[in-house]
Amino acid sequence: MKKLINDAADVVSEALLGIEAAHSDRVRVDHDLKIIYRADAPVQGKVGLISGGGSGHEPMHGGFVGPGMLDAACCGEMFTSPVPDQMMAATKAVDGGAGVLHIVKNYTGDVMNFEMAAEMAADEAGVRVESIVTDDDVAVQDSLYTAGRRGVGVTVLLEKIVGAAAEEQRDLDAILALAKQVNGNGRSMGMALTSCTVPAAGKPTFELGEDEMEVGIGIHGEPGRKRLPIAPARDIAQMLVEPILADLDFKGSPTIVFMNGMGGTPLIELYLMYNEVSKILAKSGVTIARSLVGSYITSLEMAGCSVTLLKADDDMVKLWDAPVNTPGLRWGC
Amino acid sequence: MKKLINDAADVVSEALLGIEAAHSDRVRVDHDLKIIYRADAPVQGKVGLISGGGSGHEPMHGGFVGPGMLDAACCGEMFTSPVPDQMMAATKAVDGGAGVLHIVKNYTGDVMNFEMAAEMAADEAGVRVESIVTDDDVAVQDSLYTAGRRGVGVTVLLEKIVGAAAEEQRDLDAILALAKQVNGNGRSMGMALTSCTVPAAGKPTFELGEDEMEVGIGIHGEPGRKRLPIAPARDIAQMLVEPILADLDFKGSPTIVFMNGMGGTPLIELYLMYNEVSKILAKSGVTIARSLVGSYITSLEMAGCSVTLLKADDDMVKLWDAPVNTPGLRWGC
Numbered sequence: 001m002k003k004l005i006n007d008a009a010d011v012v013s014e015a016l017l018g019i020e021a022a023h024s025d026r027v028r029v030d031h032d033l034k035i036i037y038r039a040d041a042p043v044q045g046k047v048g049l050i051s052g053g054g055s056g057h058e059p060m061h062g063g064f065v066g067p068g069m070l071d072a073a074c075c076g077e078m079f080t081s082p083v084p085d086q087m088m089a090a091t092k093a094v095d096g097g098a099g100v101l102h103i104v105k106n107y108t109g110d111v112m113n114f115e116m117a118a119e120m121a122a123d124e125a126g127v128r129v130e131s132i133v134t135d136d137d138v139a140v141q142d143s144l145y146t147a148g149r150r151g152v153g154v155t156v157l158l159e160k161i162v163g164a165a166a167e168e169q170r171d172l173d174a175i176l177a178l179a180k181q182v183n184g185n186g187r188s189m190g191m192a193l194t195s196c197t198v199p200a201a202g203k204p205t206f207e208l209g210e211d212e213m214e215v216g217i218g219i220h221g222e223p224g225r226k227r228l229p230i231a232p233a234r235d236i237a238q239m240l241v242e243p244i245l246a247d248l249d250f251k252g253s254p255t256i257v258f259m260n261g262m263g264g265t266p267l268i269e270l271y272l273m274y275n276e277v278s279k280i281l282a283k284s285g286v287t288i289a290r291s292l293v294g295s296y297i298t299s300l301e302m303a304g305c306s307v308t309l310l311k312a313d314d315d316m317v318k319l320w321d322a323p324v325n326t327p328g329l330r331w332g333c
Numbered sequence: 334m335k336k337l338i339n340d341a342a343d344v345v346s347e348a349l350l351g352i353e354a355a356h357s358d359r360v361r362v363d364h365d366l367k368i369i370y371r372a373d374a375p376v377q378g379k380v381g382l383i384s385g386g387g388s389g390h391e392p393m394h395g396g397f398v399g400p401g402m403l404d405a406a407c408c409g410e411m412f413t414s415p416v417p418d419q420m421m422a423a424t425k426a427v428d429g430g431a432g433v434l435h436i437v438k439n440y441t442g443d444v445m446n447f448e449m450a451a452e453m454a455a456d457e458a459g460v461r462v463e464s465i466v467t468d469d470d471v472a473v474q475d476s477l478y479t480a481g482r483r484g485v486g487v488t489v490l491l492e493k494i495v496g497a498a499a500e501e502q503r504d505l506d507a508i509l510a511l512a513k514q515v516n517g518n519g520r521s522m523g524m525a526l527t528s529c530t531v532p533a534a535g536k537p538t539f540e541l542g543e544d545e546m547e548v549g550i551g552i553h554g555e556p557g558r559k560r561l562p563i564a565p566a567r568d569i570a571q572m573l574v575e576p577i578l579a580d581l582d583f584k585g586s587p588t589i590v591f592m593n594g595m596g597g598t599p600l601i602e603l604y605l606m607y608n609e610v611s612k613i614l615a616k617s618g619v620t621i622a623r624s625l626v627g628s629y630i631t632s633l634e635m636a637g638c639s640v641t642l643l644k645a646d647d648d649m650v651k652l653w654d655a656p657v658n659t660p661g662l663r664w665g666c
Contacts, residue, residue: 002526002546004602004638006565011605014566018604021611022592022624058600193335213335232339233347259355263599266633267391269337271351272344278354291355293660300599301636305337327626331663 001202003301008199012055012077019062023327026066033086034075036062041071041094047166047175048072048094051103051159052087053110054079056198057219060156060297063328069163070103070326078198078300079220081109087117092125099128099172101179103159105151106135130172132179134158136186136308138247139216139224150218153258153308154186156296157320160329164322182310185253187244190306191224191236192217192262196299215239219262219299233269237276240307245284250311254289256320257281258308263298265305270294273305281309289317296328334535336634341532345388345410352395356660359399366419367408369395374404374427380499380508381405381427384436384492385420386443387412389531390552393489393630396661402496403436403659411531411633412553414442420450425458432461432505434512436492438484439468463505465512467491469519469641471580472549472557483551486591486641487519489629490653493662497655515643518586520577523639524557524569525550525595529632548572552595552632566602570609573640578617583644587622589653590614591641596631598638603627606638614642622650629661 005011012034019036020029028037042048051061052074061073071094074082091100100121104114111133118129134151143150162179170178192214195204205221208214213231216224231239259274261267274293281288289312297306312320323332338344345367352369353362361370375381384394385407394406404427407415424433433454437447444466451462467484476483495512503511525547528537538554541547546564549557564572592607594600607626614621622645630639645653656665 002543002563002636004526004566004569004598004606006567006605011601014608015601015604018606018608018611018626021621022604022607022626055601056599058604063600193337210335230335233337234339236337264597264634264636265337266389266596266631267396267628268344268348268388268633271348271355271391272339273337273351274355275347275351278351288354293351293355295600298599300601301597303335303597303634325664331658331666333664 001197003199005199011199012075016075026325026327033089035086035090036065036073036075037093038065038071042096044096045098045169046096047098047172048096048100049103049163049166050087050090050094050100052082053105054081056300057298059328064159064326066326067333068167068322068324069159069329078200081107081113084113084116084120087114088120091117091121091127091129095127099130101172101175102129102131103155104131104133105155106133106148107145108147109145128172130176132176132183134183136183136188138187138189138243143218144222145220152190152219153188153260153297153306154183154310157186157256157258157308157310158182160324161316161319163324164319167322182316185311186308187248188306188308189240189243190217190304191215191240192302192304194264194303196221196302217304219297221299233273234276237273237280241277241280244307244309248311250286250309253311253313254317255286256310256312257288257291259293260297260306260308261295262302262304263295264301264303267294270305277307290320334530336532338532344532345408349408359658359660366422368419368423369398369406369408370426371398371400371404375429377429378431378502379429380431380505381429381433382436382496382499383420383423383427383433385415386438387414389633390631392661397492397659399659400666401500401655401657402492402662411533414440414446417446417449417453420447421453424450424454424460424462428460434505434508435462435464436488437464437466438488439466439481440478441480442478461505463509465509465516467516469516469521471520471522471576476551477555478553485523485552486521486593486630486639487516487643490519490589490591490641490643491515493657494649494652496657497652500655515649518644519641520581521639521641522573522576523550523637524548524573525635525637527597527636529554529635550637552630554632566606567609570606570613574610574613577640577642581644583619583642586644586646587650588619589643589645590621590624592626593630593639593641594628595635595637596628597634597636600627603638610640623653
């Protein structure tokens with residue numbers, strides 16, 4: 001195992017020290033509870049936005065904390081759900097009197113722990129908490145850690161769009177409705193060329209032959225739809241976009257396209273893939289309104305990519321364009 | 334070889350199509366000459382800034398084209414210098430009457446071709462051209478493609494800082510002096526855990542054992558200082574920072590710290606490394622004024638990292654903070 005780490009047990013806590021050192025202008029870190037907070041949280045009158053999940057997907061979620069996106073991110077151990085105590089502490093800390101939204105990717109542990117935290121925060125501190133569970137991955141119905149579809153790339157888009165709406169001080173009902181709309185209108189599909197290696201495991205999560213790829217992979221190396229011989233980028237793009245378009249009709253709506261890298265894939269390949277995806281969408285009559293190309297929801301050093309399409313509307317596009325100032329996404333600030 | 338590509342011969346041209354498709358709001362692309370231009374170039378009265386080099390280092394340089402940074406980037410084939418015709422065309426196209434600065438990383442082919450282009454542009458179009466050759470890599474004196482030190486990470490910082498100064502319409506003499514100061518005050522050192530694979534070669538550029546790393550590596554897999562058994566992150570940080578601090582005294586100056594990923598290293602490891610680097614700097618009495626953590630000057634999918642320190646002053650820090658709107662670096666816009 002080749003990694004830039006000290007002890008496998010300390011990777012998350014030491015990376016949090018680095019995030020704090022690099023971004024103390026925007027975030028503060030509770031190292032005991034492994035929570036990254038927006039520096040000025042709680043913001044009075046603003047709905048608080050919390051997400052979290054296992055580590056190893058950076059910059060998601062900790063890199064999306066800051067004005068215009070999340071108020072806090074709860075960091076679990078590598079590929080491991082955070083615990084309810086983290087989410088409860090974060091919920092109480094970011095409540096500015098307008099309630100809190102939990103943004104939860106659909107993995108059984110995350111869903112369960114966020115639910116418990118929401119109940120505890122309501123009971124103990126009287127905080128109104130709503131939840132959105134993202135489940136945009138069209139690859140498989142159930143999976144290793146999931147009942148139903150997995151939550152993947154749309155989570156990044158949702159955090160940005162809902163983050164901008166919260167910044168405008170829209171109320172919790174409106175924020176929840178918007179979050180549901182974004183999740184309902186988002187679809188993703190991913191693939192891997194190589195496995196990732198969880199530091200504590202010390203060996204690859206799964207095995208892939210020298211000429212193989214896994215199509216429909218999850219962000220923890222969960223099995224996908226099929227293992228196939230490696231194919232040209234244009235065929236891979238087709239394999240990712242076709243199931244998405246078969247699942248939802250994007251025609252006639254401004255679509256946000258997110259070409260995501262899994263962590264070990266260089267940017268030049270992501271741009272090449274984006275070209276293939278945009279050609280398929282043009283042929284299919286889908287209008288690209290905005291795009292995001294880069295590694296934003298990753299699986300450690302896994303090589304591969306995912307495509308997320310979001311059927312947006314003018315409001316969502318406007319919220320997408322709104323200023324954001326986080327370590328991972330920044331513009332207008 | 335596992336890559337998200339079609340034909341190895343088309344990687345650069347197809348990635349350029351993707352860059353254009355994703356960022357047509359900010360850049361336009363000359364596909365024949367493989368030049369990425371700022372959409373509104375030439376900007377009248379502003380010194381034009383051009384860089385370029387072999388592809389495979391994205392987002393450098395094409396991802397740094399836009400307001401506040403470069404006016405054009407000339408893209409060579411993978412790890413191969415662009416040709417003088419590209420640089421000459423770019424020089425003429427971005428000249429807004431205030432002259433043009435060539436920002437050249439110190440590799441023999443790049444230096445030679447940019448020199449020829451500068452002469453041709455002066456002779457044919459009467460454009461005043463100055464050049465800065467970056468040579469910040471303290472690892473080795475001469476190298477596979479270089480006489481003298483190699484130009485690496487400081488190039489990114491220079492393009493940002495000098496880009497902001499050009500945006501303020503400082504004149505070419507001032508821009509050149511600033512560029513020399515930034516290069517003279519910047520030092521870098523890198524390392525690799527794995528090799529990269531150039532698509533046309535189809536096999537790794539060099540071989541590294543399962544438990545080995547190469548310290549002092551170049552961005553094309555050029556040999557470094559030494560091949561060593563893999564070490565903890567804190568020791569690797571020491572091996573990178575020590576030669577930098579031995580080469581230049583950073584004490585008493587606001588220092589910009591750039592923790593760069595080589596392309597295949599996940600962000601969580603870069604933050605962990607940044608923590609180690611910042612601890613060493615604190616112990617050494619170096620004051621961190623600003624930081625940049627991420628993969629900005631890469632070597633395809635190579636796993637590894639580099640550290641760049643820039644001994645700045647108040648003017649440089651102000652220019653660093655100035656708005657920038659490029660695909661790769663964006664804030665304030």
